[in-house]
Amino acid sequence: MAAVHAPALPRNFRKIRLELAREKGHPAGSAGRGYIIVAPLDKDHRFDPETWKDRRDACRVVRFRSGEDDDIGHLVRRRNGGWAFHYDIRGDEDDESGYHFENEHFEVGEYVSVREADTTHTYRVISVEPV
Numbered sequence: 001m002a003a004v005h006a007p008a009l010p011r012n013f014r015k016i017r018l019e020l021a022r023e024k025g026h027p028a029g030s031a032g033r034g035y036i037i038v039a040p041l042d043k044d045h046r047f048d049p050e051t052w053k054d055r056r057d058a059c060r061v062v063r064f065r066s067g068e069d070d071d072i073g074h075l076v077r078r079r080n081g082g083w084a085f086h087y088d089i090r091g092d093e094d095d096e097s098g099y100h101f102e103n104e105h106f107e108v109g110e111y112v113s114v115r116e117a118d119t120t121h122t123y124r125v126i127s128v129e130p131v
Helices: 049-058
Strands: 013-020 030-040 060-065 071-077 083-086 096-099 111-116 119-130
Touching: 013 049, 030 049, 030 071, 030 119, 049 071
Parallel strands: none
Antiparallel strands: 013 030, 013 119, 030 060, 060 071, 071 083, 083 096, 096 111, 111 119
């Protein structure tokens, strides 16, 4: 039987690791709380909506928390052009939204914010690697 190979992702796909930046309750931040995002970036290191549109099933997110099971979902684009993380395929769970992700540069050392439930948390970009 021949092996089945998934089509290669475009060269601009990256694996982005975000870790919680310092905040109340986490004065040193937390390497055990964050996200891993697999998504295409444009030349300015922003999410690339055109490539996303063609390869949206490959645009994934893993939310990790020490001591908890990982949540696996998709990077989705909202009608207003914003970006969000969607975990529950049936639609019962609220999405987490990136705060102005459409304008963020996903480069090592940059900070981005994610709205989780009723609170916004800041995360630091720890790594950006080719997929």
